[in-house]
Amino acid sequence: MSEPKDIVKADDQSTWELAWQKGVTPWDAGEAQPSLKEVVESSGLDLPRSGRALIPGCGSGYDPIYLSLALGLDCLGLEIADTAIKRATDLINKAKETNPNLKASISNQDFFTFEPSENERFDLIYDHTFFCAIPPSWRKDWGKQMAKLVKPGGYLITIVYPLRPHTETGPPYWIIPEHYEELLSPNFEKVLDKVPAVSSPSHEGKEKILVWKRS
Template sequence: MPDLYGIGFVQSDAVQHMRKIVDPGVTSTWDDAWKVDATPWAAGEVQPPLREAIEVNRDEIKWPKTGRALVPGCGLGYDVTYLAGTLGINALGLDASQTVLDRARASVKENPPPQGEASFEVANFFTYKPAEGFDLVYDYTFFVAIPPSLRGDWGKKMTELIKPGGYLITLVFPIDPYFEGGPPHYVQPEHYDEYLSSAFDKVVDRVPEMSAPGHVGRERLIVWKRV
């Protein structure tokens, strides 16, 4: 089986197959991909840099111990359950796919987090209107999954969703030489600055010390604080 998260990820057969199914501008096609497991981004576990940010460097940022967290494009929900169980907060996963959220809910029912609460909702991130804001948002593959033309709207929505003083964790991947097509779409760390710098302060910006083998040298951990 090829290393889907190695250097050839964006050109791999699995990604090309996914691209034939998914039209990033048509929300329903993400559900089509999950129905046939054309989901090469699904690593089946929490990415090491998220653990690094939350656990190893816990003195660097005082993460919220109460309140709410959000994971847009949450997929199978590993990050949602992890944030709930580690921080003891109520974590919500959003995804456009009913198929994958049915799996996520079944997984949480079988293995609930030791503290906090993990829940899921089928929703469009850009039109989602919660009753209250969030203290923490985690974006791993969502930014690179949406069409680049929507990145401005992504920044506006993050500003709207995150409470003043709240945090946005962005794990930037895949950082590769320029390539066309997507998803994933071409990304560099500075692409986030344009859409966040007016409403957020950058409090962490570094190459993670902990990375999955195929991610080494191809990702960056950036944490933002809502002003």
């Protein structure tokens, strides 16, 4: 059975589309993760209830829909795979039929070259399986871009997944909570650090919640 690392090449981002075409998408759980719902619904954090949210590598679009409905945010998902973009667009359009106040959209853009204007920065960003999908050599740029895109006082929700023994190959690439600490601590304060109370079956024992507030 193929895995993402068998298809996706770090030097050829078009191979993400190939993974979607072949259905090699183990990150696609069919809904927003319980760990995200825990942060939003029971963490006690004063998350924004208006403004804009960004979800890089949003896949099929479950998270933009969930965050818009749960927090009332105008959610933008970034994605580079055409198959995923179509799925997400279709899912959002269907959700809008029963939730006319839903504010969610998908843009075919690279997170690392995405440059909104100063007054278009985000109140919240959510990273679930985006960080583990990028080559480790890109992580410093990930940290710089997060600091650039999150408004002062805004939040960055990171789900550290998959926690597993060290490996040199990917995606998903090896990650531990300390990797986030090193990149984010200069510009963010960590405001939540916990193992989720409930995880989806594929995530049990393999994830941790870290939430950051932009200084």
